[in-house]
Amino acid sequence: MxxxxxxxxxxxxxxxxxxxxxxxxxxxxxxxxxxxxxxxxxxxxxxxxxxxxxxxxxxxxxxxxxxxxxxxxxxxxxxxxxxxxxxxxxxxxxxxxxxxxxxxxxxxxxxxxxxxxxxxxxxxxxxxxxxxxxxxxxxxxxxxxxxxxxxxxxxxxxxxxxxxxxxxxxxxxxxxxxxxxxxxxxxxxxxxxxxxxxxxxxxxxxxxHGQKRRPGGDCLKCRLVLACDEVMRAPGLLGLRSDRRTKLRQVSITDLRYYASCPAQHYLQTLRLPKVNEYATPARIGQAVHCYLEMLHAKARGPCQHADMPGDIRWADPRWELDADAAEAGMRMLAHHPSVCPLEESTSDLRIEETFAFHDTAAQTLVIAKPDLVYRDDGAWVWREIKTTRRRQRGGEDVVTEFPQVALATAILGRGLLGGPVDGSRVELEILRPAGADLIMVDPSDPQELDKAYAVLRRRAQPWREDNTFAAAPGENCRTCPVSRWCPSAAETDPPPFSQETARGADREQPA
Ligand code: SF4
Ligand SMILES: [Zn+2]
Structure with a gap:
């Protein structure tokens, strides 16, 4: 459209x-x-x-x-x-x-x-x-x-x-x-x-004659943005004070992660400057696992079965370039998914990797979110994020604080922005490890969880919203920076950037 x-x-x-x-x-x-x-x-x-x-x-x-x-x-x-x-x-x-x-x-x-x-x-x-x-x-x-x-x-x-x-x-x-x-x-x-x-x-x-509306990266440029039903009004979603004098911008949680790493890295990527380097191995495992599950869920009639999971290290799409060790790790992660697969006979309104756009009219920001899955359970929306990690156990940190995607999902469901009742809706974080799987749930109707979620979003979004210069913050992150080729500050790092693996897509996995 x-x-x-x-x-x-x-x-x-x-x-x-x-x-x-x-x-x-x-x-x-x-x-x-x-x-x-x-x-x-x-x-x-x-x-x-x-x-x-x-x-x-x-x-x-x-x-x-x-x-x-x-x-x-x-x-x-x-x-x-x-x-x-x-x-x-x-x-x-x-x-x-x-x-x-x-x-x-x-x-x-x-x-x-x-x-x-x-x-x-x-x-x-x-x-x-x-x-x-x-x-x-x-x-x-x-x-x-x-x-x-x-x-x-x-x-x-x-x-x-x-x-x-x-x-x-x-x-x-x-x-x-x-x-x-x-x-x-x-x-x-x-x-x-x-x-x-x-x-x-x-x-x-x-x-x-295109009629289909696909909210996402183009919404900011579209003349229908203030009138389009696909862009949900969500004043205060990022937890920032209202400032209607600021100009409309767009952001995703991935953007905010890059921003936290280095404002210049984020900015140069939003300009779509060519990236160098390939995905880091953990990110490629995460992408391959996500693609595999996306394909299974798209054709599934019920929960994933053990028989659906790969039994051979050649399971991954070649574009992810997994070596034998990485393919083996991904295969073992996938083996644990059936025990936590969200699909059931009663699952309805399943949306896989769908993009949602929310207009935070207080922060003058279009917030773009792309959950791995959303679906309805007994009428209430469930938002699932899937992470992969080679760590044996996750640390004790609270998931809303540790994963900003979970914080955003909690704020979205807590306001009922997808429609339907808030009671009964939940955010699910599925963590796949080679040795097992965790499924952690967050109740968005719990005021304490909501407070935590807004605190996380505010802490991430405020410096980004106020920034107009996007200065380089050279450091360790330069070694994996996808836009280091264009960054004059990159040379200040030792060892030099380029050629190393990048953290692109790192929001999909936690490093090993
Ligand atoms: S090379 Fe370093 S300083 Fe430059 S944009 Fe990338 S992370 Fe920031
Ligand atoms: Zn499944």
Whole structure:
């Protein structure tokens, strides 16, 4: 639905919150490239001028310098290609699609017969393929789009110029981190039209007519955020004092964990700067176990059985890259799940890994939560979090205090935000160890538990909510920091960061 709203620029909400608008890294890189390609300015000068326009985090500035130089180092595979400032826009398409264009950088041969559209991404070109629909729309607009400047006002139509004679079209994918260019399409305009028929036309219509609402990371950008029923109003959920002058932000418990580790680490990740390093082994075990259980629960008719659990160390999806030792540990953890599996014949409204969005109108924060499972037991909601650990026993600390996800779940259920009665609802923490399993329950109707939960949330959220600079806090955490590559403070650590395992996803497990 967010995309459907986005594709209707004329749709204006009655109320639109004042939002924190962090800089957009790829936009800044494009500004540097524009200055070099259109204004013929030297790269260093272009960088200086773009970086001087607004105060930027040091880590972001490092990334922009790297990405702009990467891009400009590959910008001319065919030296005769000229940069094009105008967009290529197809108007009056069909199925309600009035205008179609693709975001990227554009080039043309001197006679205009050849066009190249470059789709830009920050990183991971080798890991995630562009969809067929993306390539088809890009090729089609490059083949048939008429040049047009970006409209002065976003909700206005493009003012397109005369059609140009084009015979050949190239669509390339650009990875700004590695400085790679990969050709996705190279063919005639007829080939592009055929590709659009096969993969693009339906997809474009689906975007425009999308009805499904999936709350989550896009809510903050969506014009319906204050009117959408999927975003539940929850004043005071984070336990902070009301301050309606602050701008709307978004946060998850994982964000707050990163923030506690290092504000810069959190901030650079929210900008989606490319990450280095892989998951740490404990995190990969946790992810593999979660995926296995998610798959089982999605097709289960009743509780998981011992026979459902893996009996061979090759059980895990290869993407988690578990060595024999890690696979064995995960297998032993899973063996204990049937004794604490939440599913029963009477379980209803089971939601697996569903994302919920809550608007804390006091803290002006969208709180995003993704429980491993929620379900109803006798009408009351149960919220289950699953953790994995190789520790033999858990320490004696209170689970609401130790696990901020449990604190958030307690606050959510304690207010009845999911609906239904609070009495009878509960938070369950399932801890899987190679030697056994624990199931610890928290009663959200207990005022003492609620007090503890709000204290935890306040302690975590307050410094984050008040922070506008997100300074680096170098230390031990640098060795596992996923954005250390862009952090100028990272070099202060010893041994140097990079190459080590990261704590990404660490909210899923406790370290061994
Ligand atoms: S490298 Fe260290 S100081 Fe820099 S963002 Fe990462 S954890 Fe923070
Ligand atoms: Zn189960």
């Amino acid at each position: 967010h995309l459907a709203v986005k594709s209707r620029p004329g749709l204006k909400p009655a109320a639109w919150p004042s939002r924190d608008k962090p800089p957009v890294p790829v936009r800044l890189v494009m500004d540097v490239c524009d200055a070099v390609e259109f204004d013929r300015r030297p790269v260093d000068e272009a960088l200086r001028s773009v970086l001087a326009k607004q105060p930027l985090h040091d880590g972001l500035a490092t990334f922009i310098k790297h990405a702009a130089r990467s891009y400009l180092s590959i910008r001319e595979p065919e030296p005769s290609m000229l940069p094009v400032a105008h967009w290529w826009v197809v108007q009056h398409v069909d199925q309600g699609v009035r205008e179609l264009w693709a975001w990227g950088r554009r080039y043309r041969s001197a006679d205009g017969a050849v066009r190249e559209l470059r789709l830009i991404r920050l990183a991971n070109m080798l890991e995630r393929q562009r969809s067929e629909a993306e390539v088809a729309v890009a090729a089609y607009t490059a083949a048939y789009g008429r040049p047009a400047p970006w409209p002065d006002e976003w909700e206005k139509k493009f003012f397109v110029r005369a059609r140009e004679e084009v015979s050949r079209v190239v669509v390339a994918d650009i990875d700004l981190t590695e400085g790679l260019r990969r050709v996705l399409f190279d063919g005639t305009i007829e080939d592009a039209a055929a590709l659009y028929e096969r993969h693009g036309r339906r997809a474009a219509g689906q975007v425009l």
